[in-house]
Structures are given as C-alpha cells and as structure tokens.
Amino acid sequence: MQTRLLTMRDDEGRGVRVPRESRRVSESKTVVARVMMPQDANIAGNVFGGTILKLVDEICYVVATKHARTNIVTASVDSMRFLSPVHVGDLLTLKANVNAVWHTSMEVGVRIEAEDPRAAEVRHTGSSYITLVALDPAGKPCEVPELLLETPVDERRNQEACRRRARRLEEKAMDMSLSS
Numbered sequence: 322m323q324t325r326l327l328t329m330r331d332d333e334g335r336g337v338r339v340p341r342e343s344r345r346v347s348e349s350k351t352v353v354a355r356v357m358m359p360q361d362a363n364i365a366g367n368v369f370g371g372t373i374l375k376l377v378d379e380i381c382y383v384v385a386t387k388h389a390r391t392n393i394v395t396a397s398v399d400s401m402r403f404l405s406p407v408h409v410g411d412l413l414t415l416k417a418n419v420n421a422v423w424h425t426s427m428e429v430g431v432r433i434e435a436e437d438p439r440a441a442e443v444r445h446t447g448s449s450y451i452t453l454v455a456l457d458p459a460g461k462p463c464e465v466p467e468l469l470l471e472t473p474v475d476e477r478r479n480q481e482a483c484r485r486r487a488r489r490l491e492e493k494a495m496d497m498s499l500s501s
C-alpha cells in the first residue's frame with residue numbers, strides 16, 4: 322500500500338493536499354480452485370452456469386474487498402461468457418484481479434479455467450467482468466484507493482475496462498433520455 326497526495330479544493334476554492342491511498346494490482350489478485358461435484362451439475366453431468374456465476378461473484382467480492390478494505394456490493398455483472406462446458410470431476414480454477422477503479426466503483430475481471438486432473442489438459446472455459454461498489458459504515462458509496470498498474474497486461478485490461486464503463490454510461494444516458 323502507498324499513499325499519494327492529491328490536490329483538492331476546499332470550500333473557499335483553495336488547493337489543499339490530501340492523502341489518497343493506492344494499491345497495486347498484485348496486492349488483491351486472487352486465485353481459487355474447486356472440484357466440481359454432482360450437486361453442481363445437471364443429470365447429464367454438465368455444471369450449471371449458476372454454480373460458476375456464484376464462484377465468480379464470490380472471488381470478485383474477495384478481490385474488491387482486498388483492494389478497498391471496506392464493505393463491498395456487486396453493482397452489475399457486465400459480462401459473463403461461457404466458452405466451453407465444465408463437467409463433474411473437473412477442477413475449476415478462477416483467477417481474478419482489479420482491472421480499473423473509478424470513484425467508488427471498480428471492475429474486477431475473472432478468467433475461468435477447467436481441467437480434468439487425470440488428463441492434465443487446461444481449458445479456458447469462461448470470462449467475466451463485474452462492477453462492485455465500496456460502501457462506508459453507513460452504507461453509502463465511498464472512495465476506493467487508486468490502482469497502481471504494474472505490467473503491460475494491467476495497462477491493456479485497464480483501457481478495456483474504461484471502454485466498457487464508457488459504453489455502459491452511454492447506454493444509461495440513452496435509456497434515461499428515452500424514458501423521459
């Protein structure tokens with residue numbers, strides 16, 4: 322964790338230097354693995370999308386909480402793509418990190434891999450992008466620490482996340498103008 326000084330305006334318009342925390346992408350990056358059991362699947366042995374979505378929501382909660390160190394809620398599932406089926410007995414591995422932070426919200430990206438441990442073949446089986454919001458003890462959205470990008474991959478993911486947010490805000494503005 323690092324602390325940077327930001328210039329803010331006080332009530333009389335004077336510039337004041339205030340600390341804003343920042344954390345590196347690697348500080349909240351998380352990996353979880355779970356074997357898929359019969360209760361996770363339908364009668365043909367295909368794992369339910371909802372089983373995977375729940376694991377995605379949980380890992381995003383962990384990543385966002387480690388970044389913001391406060392209470393977190395899921396605001397939107399921006400994208401959930403299932404690329405190939407997952408079966409009972411597969412080892413499912415989810416890898417997640419913060420892609421971008423804005424004021425009180427952040428996007429977490431998840432890569433989902435499945436592997437039959439007997440075959441040692443890893444498949445990229447899904448990807449997801451989730452927006453989560455940090456809440457203060459009163460339940461109001463609160464500012465999240467800045468994100469320090471460490472690698473070219475972090476930079477690319479950050480730019481893609483900013484484009485997704487811009488599209489989401491454009492769609493919201495269009496919906497509002499159509500309904501007014």
Ligand SMILES: CC(C)(COP(=O)(O)OP(=O)(O)OC[C@H]1O[C@@H](n2cnc3c(N)ncnc32)[C@H](O)[C@@H]1OP(=O)(O)O)[C@@H](O)C(=O)NCCC(=O)NCCS
Pocket residue numbers: 394395396397423424425426427452454462
């Ligand atoms: C998410 C929530 C806290 C936003 O509260 P709000 O009063 O609308 O807050 P604001 O309009 O000030 O927005 C706060 C931030 O949330 C983001 N946000 C709000 N709604 C969003 C949505 N549907 N998708 C993505 N981001 C959203 C805003 O962009 C803003 O981000 P920023 O500060 O980084 O610019 C509120 O809608 C909520 O509590 N929802 C229920 C969350 C929940 O319980 N999830 C679990 C499943 S039910």
